[in-house]
Amino acid sequence: MRVPLLDLTRQHERVREAVASRVQAVFESQQFILGQTVADFEKAFCDYTGCAHAVGMSSGTDAQLAILMAMGIGPGDAVVTTPYTFFATAGCLHRVGAEPVFVDIRPDTLHLDAEKLREYLTGRGPRAADGTVRTARGNRLRAVMPVHLFGACCDMDALEEVTAAFGLPIIEDAAQAIGSEFAGKNGGTARAGTFGQSAWFSFFPTKNLGAAGDAGVTVCRSGEFAAKLRSTRNHGMTQQYHHDTVGGNFRLDALQAAVLLAKLPLVEEWNAARRHNADLYRAALGDLSDRVTLPAEPWRPAGLVNHHTYHQYVIRAERRDELQRHLAAAGIGQAIYYPVPLPLQECFAYLGHQPGDFPEAERAARESLALPVFPELRAEEIAAVAAAIHSFYRG
Numbered sequence: 001m002r003v004p005l006l007d008l009t010r011q012h013e014r015v016r017e018a019v020a021s022r023v024q025a026v027f028e029s030q031q032f033i034l035g036q037t038v039a040d041f042e043k044a045f046c047d048y049t050g051c052a053h054a055v056g057m058s059s060g061t062d063a064q065l066a067i068l069m070a071m072g073i074g075p076g077d078a079v080v081t082t083p084y085t086f087f088a089t090a091g092c093l094h095r096v097g098a099e100p101v102f103v104d105i106r107p108d109t110l111h112l113d114a115e116k117l118r119e120y121l122t123g124r125g126p127r128a129a130d131g132t133v134r135t136a137r138g139n140r141l142r143a144v145m146p147v148h149l150f151g152a153c154c155d156m157d158a159l160e161e162v163t164a165a166f167g168l169p170i171i172e173d174a175a176q177a178i179g180s181e182f183a184g185k186n187g188g189t190a191r192a193g194t195f196g197q198s199a200w201f202s203f204f205p206t207k208n209l210g211a212a213g214d215a216g217v218t219v220c221r222s223g224e225f226a227a228k229l230r231s232t233r234n235h236g237m238t239q240q241y242h243h244d245t246v247g248g249n250f251r252l253d254a255l256q257a258a259v260l261l262a263k264l265p266l267v268e269e270w271n272a273a274r275r276h277n278a279d280l281y282r283a284a285l286g287d288l289s290d291r292v293t294l295p296a297e298p299w300r301p302a303g304l305v306n307h308h309t310y311h312q313y314v315i316r317a318e319r320r321d322e323l324q325r326h327l328a329a330a331g332i333g334q335a336i337y338y339p340v341p342l343p344l345q346e347c348f349a350y351l352g353h354q355p356g357d358f359p360e361a362e363r364a365a366r367e368s369l370a371l372p373v374f375p376e377l378r379a380e381e382i383a384a385v386a387a388a389i390h391s392f393y394r395g
């Protein structure tokens with residue numbers, strides 16, 4: 001049986017009419033840039049995630065860029081992030097002229113490790129008289145950017161404790177984590193995007209909430225910062241043709257907002273279906289624990305509904321490359337997220353990192369393999385994936 005890694009046509013069958021009618025309404029209005037549809041989506045997104053303010057952007061990458069620009073992060077600044085994520089997280093730091101600083105991941109969740117972050121920050125020595133922490137290159141640390149990778153929230157309590165001690169704000173990369181929940185020590189459950197000073201999400205078509213092209217959103221706590229983001233996404237304009245700052249064209253299209261508005265009410269159901277699929281894998285692959293490590297579910301014991309939203313179902317596999325070839329030959333979709341840790345990317349050679357500097361990220365890059373998990377996946381397809389993995393390890 002052939003099993004695709006992702007088949008968006010199955011989702012489209014479900015949303016065809018809702019999308020068509022919302023898109024039609026935009027055509028009728030002929031309001032393609034910003035306007036009511038974008039404002040309606042921003043409001044609906046806040047209602048779903050619990051974020052105070054949402055500002056629609058042209059992509060997740062542009063959403064991150066807008067945050068960095070609105071914070072005035074640039075040359076002379078540095079931001080800490082994870083070495084094991086999609087490229088944009090660090091690429092945007094480079095683009096604004098800031099230094100990307102990498103701190104290794106936890107081996108279980110593959111998230112930025114709060115203890116290693118503490119070690120790194122403590123190792124920077126006493127803070128300067130103005131309270132700043134500087135990197136070895138002399139740049140001023142401005143923020144920490146954890147990534148809620150694959151759909152599980154980072155340990156926000158641990159990260160907040162460390163960042164607060166060093167006076168650094170958290171900016172969340174929630175690109176892969178719409179709806180993902182975390183229960184803080186103080187007992188409250190909250191969704192990705194509400195923990196940091198600001199955050200961004202991606203609506204790349206393959207995401208749990210996908211647009212019909214590129215789209216994203218920034219969210220934040222402060223109304224003042226939201227106003228800055230609105231101006232940044234529109235060339236730094238606060239009043240027509242008056243530019244207080246230099247921004248960009250990072251606007252969310254009304255047509256994309258229409259698609260997102262049609263799909264948003266189904267995200268909760270889709271996230272539940274992804275979790276159900278993960279449970280089927282857990283049952284089917286549990287006996288291979290000597291060969292395969294299944295994704296960690298750190299917040300499941302807390303009883304949260306969206307303890308994981310499985311944007312990707314990523315296992316760690318012994319002889320990963322051989323397994324990948326075996327699955328490909330059997331017609332089973334799979335992918336490696338991500339084969340090269342960011343510090344070892346050619347474009348970051350100037351940072352001077354060597355293999356061995358980020359052992360956990362490097363191990364994850366060698367062992368990780370994503371299996372199909374999309375909501376419309378059928379139980380017999382999951383059984384076929386599991387059978388192919390069994391046949392590889394047990395013959």
Ligand SMILES: Cc1ncc(COP(=O)(O)O)c(C=O)c1O
Nearest residue numbers: 059060061086088175202203204
């Ligand atoms: C973790 C992470 N950060 C940032 C992005 C960038 O989002 P976009 O592709 O919408 O620009 C993505 C998208 O794939 C992502 O997965």
